Amino acid sequence: MNIEDYREYCLSLGADVEEKLPFQKFFAKQSGKAERKSGEGVLVFYVMGHMFSFFDCNDFSVISLKCQPERIEDLKAQHDCIGNPYNESPKHWIGINPNSAPDDLLQELTRNSYEIVKAKYTKK
Numbered sequence: 001m002n003i004e005d006y007r008e009y010c011l012s013l014g015a016d017v018e019e020k021l022p023f024q025k026f027f028a029k030q031s032g033k034a035e036r037k038s039g040e041g042v043l044v045f046y047v048m049g050h051m052f053s054f055f056d057c058n059d060f061s062v063i064s065l066k067c068q069p070e071r072i073e074d075l076k077a078q079h080d081c082i083g084n085p086y087n088e089s090p091k092h093w094i095g096i097n098p099n100s101a102p103d104d105l106l107q108e109l110t111r112n113s114y115e116i117v118k119a120k121y122t123k124k
Contacts, residue, residue: 002060003098050121060099062085065095
């Protein structure tokens with residue numbers, strides 16, 4: 001799935017989905033010196049004000065998604081396109097390569113992530 005099709009899919013999940021580029025340039029210390037890093041190209045999708053999907057627009061090779069912890073190891077074992085997320089806890093997040101993932105799997109896992117977050121923050 002290409003980046004624009006994925007963006008449209010995320011926005012189609014509900015009227016409550018928001019997209020933002022929330023991160024600014026920051027400095028990270030590597031090899032003993034400060035180096036400029038950029039998070040400006042990270043597109044984040046939110047439901048109820050909380051992230052459910054994000055990726056770097058400049059490197060569309062990993063989409064990070066929330067996932068049930070009990071599913072993560074099985075998903076990784078069954079699908080080569082699933083690995084660790086970018087910059088999130090691998091206990092609650094997965095990373096999926098949109099360039100090699102079947103569209104139906106990517107859509108199912110994205111919807112799952114959206115529903116996990118929405119359920120957690122919906123007032124009962």
